[in-house]
Amino acid sequence: MAGRDISREEALSRLDQKHACHILLYADSKAKLFGKIPIKHIVLMQMRFDGLLGFPGGLVKPSEESLEAGLSRELQEELGAAVSVSVNDYVSSHLAQSPPHLILHFYSKKITESVLLEIERAAVSNAVDHGFEVLGLTRVPLYTLRNGGGLPWFLSHSFISNSRAQLLEALRRLELVSPQNLEEAVKKAEEMRHIVKSDPPH
Ligand SMILES: O=c1[nH]cnc2c1ncn2[C@@H]1O[C@H](COP(=O)(O)OP(=O)(O)O)[C@@H](O)[C@H]1O
Numbered sequence: 001m002a003g004r005d006i007s008r009e010e011a012l013s014r015l016d017q018k019h020a021c022h023i024l025l026y027a028d029s030k031a032k033l034f035g036k037i038p039i040k041h042i043v044l045m046q047m048r049f050d051g052l053l054g055f056p057g058g059l060v061k062p063s064e065e066s067l068e069a070g071l072s073r074e075l076q077e078e079l080g081a082a083v084s085v086s087v088n089d090y091v092s093s094h095l096a097q098s099p100p101h102l103i104l105h106f107y108s109k110k111i112t113e114s115v116l117l118e119i120e121r122a123a124v125s126n127a128v129d130h131g132f133e134v135l136g137l138t139r140v141p142l143y144t145l146r147n148g149g150g151l152p153w154f155l156s157h158s159f160i161s162n163s164r165a166q167l168l169e170a171l172r173r174l175e176l177v178s179p180q181n182l183e184e185a186v187k188k189a190e191e192m193r194h195i196v197k198s199d200p201p202h
Pocket residue numbers: 020022053054055056057058059074099102104133160161162163166
């Protein structure tokens with residue numbers, strides 16, 4: 001997505017503009033798919049009301065609240081759980097080109113598998129946004145199966161704003177997927193997008 005990365009300081013000097021904060025929550029896991037494929041890490045995203053994938057979070061008002069307080073409020077609404085977010089979890093700020101002047105702050109935070117499982121339950125049973133702004137939480141498959149299933153198909157979906165770039169950057173930085181596997185998955189996803197788009201209508 002077009003736009004440019006800016007520093008937290010520059011972002012916070014632009015109080016007249018709209019700001020949004022989103023977060024990648026993840027946990028290590030020993031669980032195995034089909035009892036044999038290690039999933040290694042659980043990464044959370046969500047299916048939004050508009051049919052696009054994105055991260056939990058939303059619009060904040062830095063003139064009235066800290067970025068982290070605003071993000072925590074959004075997480076309470078969208079996940080139905082209290083997630084304490086601190087400046088240590090801050091990753092980056094991005095000045096989006098469309099919609100113009102929206103500033104997108106990104107966070108990532110490692111939690112335990114049991115806390116993550118609680119969040120998944122709360123998102124259904126307790127979140128006021130469940131079924132409305134948020135259609136459901138989803139895990140990101142980080143493995144690539146022999147037929148290309150997993151991360152490549154996941155990446156071939158449509159994502160809100162710069163959330164796909166945020167996901168890829170975080171998977172690399174946090175070493176949740178090896179650079180080589182990530183590169184191959186991105187390449188496969190491009191081919192798959194083409195396949196889906198060129199499907200004839202029934
Ligand atoms: O995961 C994301 N990463 C980056 N930008 C996002 C993400 N989700 C939404 N956005 C952008 O931020 C804006 C506000 O976010 P969101 O739709 O979550 O607000 P809300 O939860 O307060 O209704 C969206 O219109 C979109 O442009």
